[in-house]
Amino acid sequence: MIRGIAALTLLLLLAAFLWYTLRLSEEPLDAPAANPPVPPPPASTVLTGGPGHTPMTFVDSQQCRQCHAEIYDEWSTDQHATAYSEPNFQTFTENYTRIECLSCHAPKPMLETGIENDPLLRDAGRISGVDCLTCHVKDGRVHGTLGHTAGCDGLLEPRLKTSQACYHCHHTHNLFKEFLASPQYKEGQTCQDCHMAPVERALAKGSPVRKTRRHFIHGGGHDSEALKKTLTIDLKAEGRKLTVTVTNVGAAHGVPGEINNRQIRLEVSVLVKQKETVQGREVEMENEISAWKREFMAPPRLARDKIPSTQIMPGEPRAIEFELPVDHGRIEAVLLYKLEKTMLLGEAVEMARAELKF
Ligand code: HEC
Ligand code: HEC
Ligand code: HEC
Ligand code: HEC
Ligand code: HEC
Missing domain, CATH: 2.60.40.10 (Immunoglobulins)
Known part of the structure; x- marks a missing residue:
């Protein structure tokens, strides 16, 4: 009798296991259809912080496009993306020979130069102007306002939430002096409040919806x-x-x-x-x-x-x-x-x- 129950339990367990593994084997079948073609990052970089972890490194804004396609597309239509490539800039700099003009239009990552310092001209990839690396990357690592290390291994940079994020290139004229004396500044507004509209959306494919801002840094003379x-x-x-x-x-x-x-x-x-x-x-x-x-x-x-x-x-x-x-x-x-x-x-x-x- 006891042997009979044990055999039945074993049989039930076996059936449950078979059903479970079959279900598992079905899952990868729909997964690629629902989430096409983003290749996963190398396994060693998915989990962060652990011993032996190699941080993800970034050298080109094209890498960001893979996961942040919507933000990338917005940025591409912005003046910052064309800061170096636009025909006017090419003309006024006499075909890029006026070196003193180039640093703000194709800068090195501002977090490396120091936000409070003047921009430095980068050596490669100037054509992408003021790009993702310029504002977010330091020594190959992404910096943001969330400060959690999931996704692309982000580190916290709280200044990106404040007007200091814009200071590096926009402080040379009087703009910041005027801003600091404005009623809007006294009420606590930032450059982002007017030039990066708020939006709720997922930052990357498959990520949770968050309160964030658009990367169409609009609101200037072209708007x-x-x-x-x-x-x-x-x-x-x-x-x-x-x-x-x-x-x-x-x-x-x-x-x-x-x-x-x-x-x-x-x-x-x-x-x-x-x-x-x-x-x-x-x-x-x-x-x-x-x-x-x-x-x-x-x-x-x-x-x-x-x-x-x-x-x-x-x-x-x-x-x-x-x-x-x-x-x-x-x-x-x-x-x-x-x-x-x-x-x-x-x-x-x-x-x-x-x-x-x-
Ligand atoms: C200190 C940083 C910096 C330097 C150096 C600099 N620019 Fe700019 N440039 C900017 C910023 C910031 C803007 C956008 C400012 C604005 O719209 O008020 C801009 C805008 C422009 C534009 C766009 C104008 C338009 O109609 O949209 C052109 C063209 C330009 N600069 C050419 C030059 C030339 C030529 C030089 C060298 C003589 C130069 N820049 C040096 C920061 C700089
Ligand atoms: C001119 C500077 C600038 C450029 C260029 C730029 N960003 Fe940002 N980005 C910001 C600022 C500032 C914020 C924070 C806005 C806020 O207050 O929420 C931000 C926020 C983000 C966020 C949301 C997470 C966070 O840290 O708040 C992502 C993701 C992001 N940027 C990706 C990109 C990508 C990808 C590119 C290139 C396609 C790019 N950014 C280009 C300035 C920039
Ligand atoms: C492999 C996919 C992938 C790539 C490539 C990638 N990201 Fe991310 N990134 C993510 C995910 C996922 C998150 C987390 C989103 C969330 O939790 O809402 C994220 C978060 C961020 C954040 C917030 C960071 C924080 O912790 O504060 C910023 C800023 C950002 N990405 C910018 C970039 C930039 C700039 C690049 C290119 C240099 C880039 N990302 C490349 C997937 C990626
Ligand atoms: C690394 C340098 C750099 C940083 C940082 C930067 N900008 Fe700019 N910005 C520029 C340059 C260069 C231009 C001129 C682009 C062009 O050639 O028209 C520009 C142009 C603009 C324009 C003018 C667009 C138009 O319609 O003419 C606005 C608005 C603007 N920036 C706002 C911001 C805000 C807001 C921030 C902070 C979140 C910021 N910028 C951060 C370099 C920068
Ligand atoms: C209260 C809203 C508001 C705030 C805050 C604000 N701006 Fe603007 N900004 C505007 C408007 C509106 C325009 C368009 C009018 C113009 O171009 O003269 C503009 C235009 C600009 C331009 C383009 C000028 C041109 O000639 O094309 C730049 C660059 C700029 N802002 C940068 C900044 C920076 C950097 C900050 C923070 C220090 C900032 N703005 C804060 C509303 C704002």
Whole structure:
């Protein structure tokens, strides 16, 4: 009897084992279909921290693409990715012969140079501009804000969560000085808050969803949506005095930026209804009787001490007064953004528009 139960148990155990191993052997069949082609990293680098562990080493941003494809694609459309390769840069550096221009556009990893120091020009792979290695890698090891060693063997670099992450290349002009004096800085905002939009997603294929940021470091002069939220125009007429106030509400630093080719143009027109005779009939027309222009821009780099800047500082209301030539009419004002001061006005981005009847 006991032998019978033992035999039955053994049989059941054998059946369970067979069922289990069969199931196991099925699993690898669907796994590759669900998770195609990323080759696993070498076994010795998957588990970290243990004795004899060899850390993963990285020498090329292409390696990151394998696992962080979405972040890589975002970065590829960004100005940082084309900082070295874009035609303008090639032209202005006289085909890369002006060596003094190259260091910020193809820098060595900033964590190796030291964030607080000026960038150093790297020797190889300059074409990928400001790439993944520039911001994340030190001595071949990935650094991030999670600070856990899974995935690509990441180490903690808390400064990547702060504006210091941008200091290395963006501190040479006045931008940081302006930022530190801005209301946004005092409220605790960082460069990332405006230039790296928050998003919830998996950082790598098969990883958990996390609160993180986009790598399209947008919001600059090439982003027309950001430009439309940067400045406001306010019009006030008292008697014959017109006050046009342009306020920097959207940027935590001077607007436009400090590259001297940017230009913002304010155009103000005064329109009045006038009776005119057209083909023998009297008609009412609205005609422009006065037009004013103002330009806002940074002075050329070398003349900074001589030519005053007309950039609009964060939170600053810039009030400009004009003398109205009539008592009644309509005012139209528009702000136009030109990436290059030689750009045609028709190609400029409209930042803001206002109208007033007086
Ligand atoms: C200290 C770092 C640094 C150096 C040195 C440097 N640049 Fe730049 N460059 C930048 C940064 C940062 C930006 C983006 C700044 C901005 O948009 O306000 C930029 C932007 C540019 C752009 C893009 C302009 C556009 O229209 O988008 C060009 C072209 C350029 N630089 C050319 C040069 C040339 C030519 C030199 C040498 C005379 C030079 N850079 C030296 C950091 C540097
Ligand atoms: C100009 C600097 C810069 C470049 C270039 C850059 N990153 Fe980042 N990256 C950052 C910053 C800053 C953060 C942290 C943002 C935040 O506050 O959450 C970040 C966050 C990340 C994260 C999320 C984990 C973490 O540490 O917060 C991953 C993954 C990542 N980057 C991968 C990449 C890859 C891959 C590339 C190249 C395709 C790249 N990055 C290029 C600056 C950069
Ligand atoms: C073999 C796949 C793989 C490769 C290759 C890879 N990563 Fe990762 N990485 C991951 C995974 C998985 C995580 C963890 C994601 C999570 O837990 O949300 C991660 C995390 C990170 C983090 C956060 C690190 C931390 O601990 O703070 C950063 C930053 C990052 N990767 C950047 C990069 C960069 C830059 C490269 C290329 C130099 C790269 N990764 C290459 C898979 C990879
Ligand atoms: C290693 C150097 C470096 C670091 C670090 C860096 N940048 Fe840049 N950044 C550049 C260069 C160079 C350019 C000019 C690219 C070009 O040629 O247009 C640029 C351009 C920009 C632009 C202008 C885009 C446009 O539309 O013209 C913005 C915005 C920007 N960076 C924001 C940031 C922020 C935010 C950080 C920090 C998270 C950061 N950068 C970190 C070098 C850097
Ligand atoms: C409150 C939002 C905000 C913050 C914070 C902010 N910026 Fe900007 N930034 C903007 C807007 C809006 C623009 C577009 C207007 C312009 O280009 O003049 C811009 C433009 C830029 C440009 C491009 C200028 C050009 O000429 O193309 C650079 C570079 C830049 N920011 C870097 C930074 C850095 C570095 C920090 C942190 C020190 C920072 N920004 C903080 C909103 C912000």
